[in-house]
Amino acid sequence: MKVGDIVKLKGAPGPRNSGAAGVIVRIFEKKCWRTQERGPTVDWRKIDPEPHADVMLNDGVMSFPVAELVLVV
Numbered sequence: 001m002k003v004g005d006i007v008k009l010k011g012a013p014g015p016r017n018s019g020a021a022g023v024i025v026r027i028f029e030k031k032c033w034r035t036q037e038r039g040p041t042v043d044w045r046k047i048d049p050e051p052h053a054d055v056m057l058n059d060g061v062m063s064f065p066v067a068e069l070v071l072v073v
Helices: none
Strands: 006-009 022-030 050-057 060-065 069-071
Antiparallel strands (some): 006 069
16 A cells, blocks of 8 residues: 555444545554454564554544555555
8 A cells, every 4th residue: 555545444334434435645654552462461572563554534634554454446
């Protein structure tokens, strides 16, 4: 994925997922602790940064891991 791509959030619509498409405005790397996979005790030394994207959705910009986005064709 790259800046300018149109994307949607994977999965069913919910509180963080309106189902709307958005435009990637920035790609960057940061660490993301996945509690459901690694448990509630955070240890940043155990994980590496992963790609994230700032996505312009509706009236704002939100950050998401690229792994949670799907390209709209």
